Amino acid sequence: MKLPKCWSCKYVFKYRELFVLSFFPFKRNTCPNCGKRQHLAKNINWKINFLPLPIVFIPLVLNIFNVPWLSIGIIIIIALALYFAILPYQLKFSNKDHGLF
Template identity: 30%
Template sequence: MLTCANCNYQFQYKEALPFSWKTRVGHTCPNCDEKQYYTASSRKRSFNITIIAFILIIFLNAIDVPFTIILLVAAAVIVAMIFLSPYIYKLSSEEEPMW
């Protein structure tokens, strides 16, 4: 679960979920009022998961899987990434450069 890098406050799931669709925006910790951002390694992990999902979709298309199945797989991957993100990512008190 997401933990504040400043005060070690552990976000509840409903507090952490908005982080998954607003990755470039800092969110304020409800305990210490410090802005929190995804770490660079978390954003790289998110990028890698996205690339793997993209390759999977291209592979499914290459082996002539029906388009509806491909859409369902893509939707499942997107939903899984959003709902599992509070468990996968880490936070930092400052916005770190990607490279």
């Protein structure tokens, strides 16, 4: 897995910069090297918004098997932590704002 690059100057973003961006995906993001505006690529918007959707169904599925709620909560916290830890590596930038759809 590689961290994404600036579309203009090919600056490789630091993990910390992208980690903050993963919590605020629609925040204005500029390249610290060249100052150009970075927009998330269209397919990445879908990943950010719909990839964590299965996490919603974890409690429903585990509740069918009578798993205690404390265990379900711990599993959800671990799943969310993994999602946010991997997300910066999934980002890609472009020079155009594509929007969500």
